[in-house]
Amino acid sequence: MRIPCPHCGVRDAQEFSYLGDACLQQRPILPAETPIDDAILDQWHAYVYLRDNPASDHRELWYHQGGCRQWLIVARNVRTHEINGPAVPASRMGRVP
Amino acid sequence: MRYSIVSILGQALRGNRDWKPVWREPTPKAAYDAIIVGGGGHGLATAYYLAKNHNLTNIAVVEKSHLGSGNVGRNTTIIRSNYLLPGNTPFYEHSLKLWEGLEQDINYNAMVSQRGVLNLYHSDSQRDAYARRGNAMRLLGIDADLLDREGVRKLYPFLDFDNARFPIQGGLLQKRGGSVRHDAVAWGYARAADQRGVDLIQNCEVTGIRIDGGRVTGVDTTRGFIGAKKVGLACAGNSSRVAAMAGLKLPIESHVLQAFVSEGVKPLIPGVVTFGAGHFYISQSNKGGLVFGGGLDGYNSYAQRGNLPIVEDVAEEAMALMPMVGRLRVVRSWGGIMDMSMDGSPIIDKTPIDGLYLNAGWCYGGFKATPASGFCFAHTIARNEPHKLNAAYRLDRFRTGRLIDEKGAGAQPNLQ
Numbered sequence: 301m302r303i304p305c306p307h308c309g310v311r312d313a314q315e316f317s318y319l320g321d322a323c324l325q326q327r328p329i330l331p332a333e334t335p336i337d338d339a340i341l342d343q344w345h346a347y348v349y350l351r352d353n354p355a356s357d358h359r360e361l362w363y364h365q366g367g368c369r370q371w372l373i374v375a376r377n378v379r380t381h382e383i384n385g386p387a388v389p390a391s392r393m394g395r396v397p
Numbered sequence: 398m399r400y401s402i403v404s405i406l407g408q409a410l411r412g413n414r415d416w417k418p419v420w421r422e423p424t425p426k427a428a429y430d431a432i433i434v435g436g437g438g439h440g441l442a443t444a445y446y447l448a449k450n451h452n453l454t455n456i457a458v459v460e461k462s463h464l465g466s467g468n469v470g471r472n473t474t475i476i477r478s479n480y481l482l483p484g485n486t487p488f489y490e491h492s493l494k495l496w497e498g499l500e501q502d503i504n505y506n507a508m509v510s511q512r513g514v515l516n517l518y519h520s521d522s523q524r525d526a527y528a529r530r531g532n533a534m535r536l537l538g539i540d541a542d543l544l545d546r547e548g549v550r551k552l553y554p555f556l557d558f559d560n561a562r563f564p565i566q567g568g569l570l571q572k573r574g575g576s577v578r579h580d581a582v583a584w585g586y587a588r589a590a591d592q593r594g595v596d597l598i599q600n601c602e603v604t605g606i607r608i609d610g611g612r613v614t615g616v617d618t619t620r621g622f623i624g625a626k627k628v629g630l631a632c633a634g635n636s637s638r639v640a641a642m643a644g645l646k647l648p649i650e651s652h653v654l655q656a657f658v659s660e661g662v663k664p665l666i667p668g669v670v671t672f673g674a675g676h677f678y679i680s681q682s683n684k685g686g687l688v689f690g691g692g693l694d695g696y697n698s699y700a701q702r703g704n705l706p707i708v709e710d711v712a713e714e715a716m717a718l719m720p721m722v723g724r725l726r727v728v729r730s731w732g733g734i735m736d737m738s739m740d741g742s743p744i745i746d747k748t749p750i751d752g753l754y755l756n757a758g759w760c761y762g763g764f765k766a767t768p769a770s771g772f773c774f775a776h777t778i779a780r781n782e783p784h785k786l787n788a789a790y791r792l793d794r795f796r797t798g799r800l801i802d803e804k805g806a807g808a809q810p811n812l813q
Contacts, residue, residue: 301704313704318696319809320650320697321650321697342796345795346646348795348810349795349796349810350646350647351646351647351648351649351650352637352646353637353638353647353649354637354638355635355651358697360697378651378697378698378699378700379699379700380700381698381700381704
């Protein structure tokens with residue numbers, strides 16, 4: 301599998317490390333004064349543990365540790381490993397983990 | 398027909414012309430008391446124990462392809478119960494006990510072979526961890542022997558004891574562990590369930606789960622709607638997809654795990670050996686091929702085939718453990734899709750929807766659990782409450798913090 305890095309070009313997937321679903325970039329908001337209630341725990345449970353886990357196109361976070369050392373968002377079909385379009389720098393998509 | 402020496406000899410004398418199909422091919426009824434989604438090892442075992450232990454016989458197993466076409470035919474056939482944590486150890490020990498009596502119970506030769514599972518250790522701290530695990534097992538009456546280097550050498554003289562990076566210091570041996578003919582497990586449970594009246598419906602993919610007022614009423618399939626008072630999901634690898642039909646989102650990612658088999662050779666490896674300095678294990682099948690595997694490819698996949706970096710990694714570990722395998726050719730490799738739960742442990746539980754039950758999240762270890770998984774899932778479905786053996790395998794344990802992180806080997810929780 302090869303991943304098209306926007307900075308380094310098409311590179312072997314071994315240069316990258318995988319984090320997971322890119323939809324999970326926004327942490328639930330937790331202002332300091334708010335008492336922790338069930339609704340907040342539900343949000344954190346969903347953020348930390350629950351996954352859509354689709355069997356088709358999947359937007360996911362990869363870190364190019366063997367290259368530009370940037371976080372990328374890659375759109376990959378998890379049945380065929382086809383990568384749709386160039387990877388996008390994660391910093392443009394929101395908060396980077 | 399009951400299999401015995403008499404039936405085999407009788408058939409042989411008649412030229413083997415009178416063997417009948419082993420199970421029926423029924424057309425689905427309009428409705429059942431319970432439907433199990435997934436005709437793999439766990440689903441078939443569940444159907445069998447529902448019929449045998451709970452007298453529920455108006456039930457069906459629906460399978461999208463043929464019986465045993467998923468991970469029950471794609472694993473490396475190892476059975477063991479060498480677990481540390483309280484939620485796990487009694488469950489897997491019960492599974493091993495069911496394996497020990499399985500062939501008599503279902504009248505089917507599953508080639509259960511208790512040839513021993515040896516986990517090697519390569520450092521002082523790993524020895525201490527294994528001693529702790531062995532002690533936890535022995536406290537529950539499970540066999541465990543901590544071997545030193547010479548003890549391992551007696552069993553496996555051909556290992557690379559003086560490997561420059563990972564010299565072998567010893568190992569934790571469970572003699573009652575071993576291997577089982579994996580396809581025969583699916584076929585044996587299928588035949589035994591069919592004989593007790595369970596309908597095994599193949600080539601019947603579930604396309605929807607019908608829910609009315611928070612209660613399951615049946616499943617839509619490629620062969621039409623089938624009504625059911627209770628529906629049990631046992632479709633690991635695709636659990637997230639099927640559960641999504643009921644509006645559930647699971648703490649699971651699907652990953653591909655590869656396995657390999659070499660050309661056949663004369664008896665070489667007496668039992669199952671695991672490499673403690675990586676993720677690698679190897680044994681020899683009854684046909685003579687060496688069966689081995691390693692870790693996950695490491696990213697979400699439903700592809701049932703893996704990539705080359707893991708092939709290289711597994712080959713390196715094989716060479717570090719027993720250099721003589723370098724002379725053998727690999728003849729096949731394949732991948733299976735694992736339900737990777739977020740703590741590395743399975744889920745056997747009710748769901749928030751009445752009448753819908755979930756058996757999922759088996760990670761690397763679903764095969765050895767097959768009998769106990771079926772036993773506990775059948776109990777959970779029939780009684781509408783978990784058996785004490787699967788009481789810890791709750792769906793809501795991630796919400797409540799009661800994780801069972803035996804090895805810390807699940808998918809990655811999003812902790813950043």
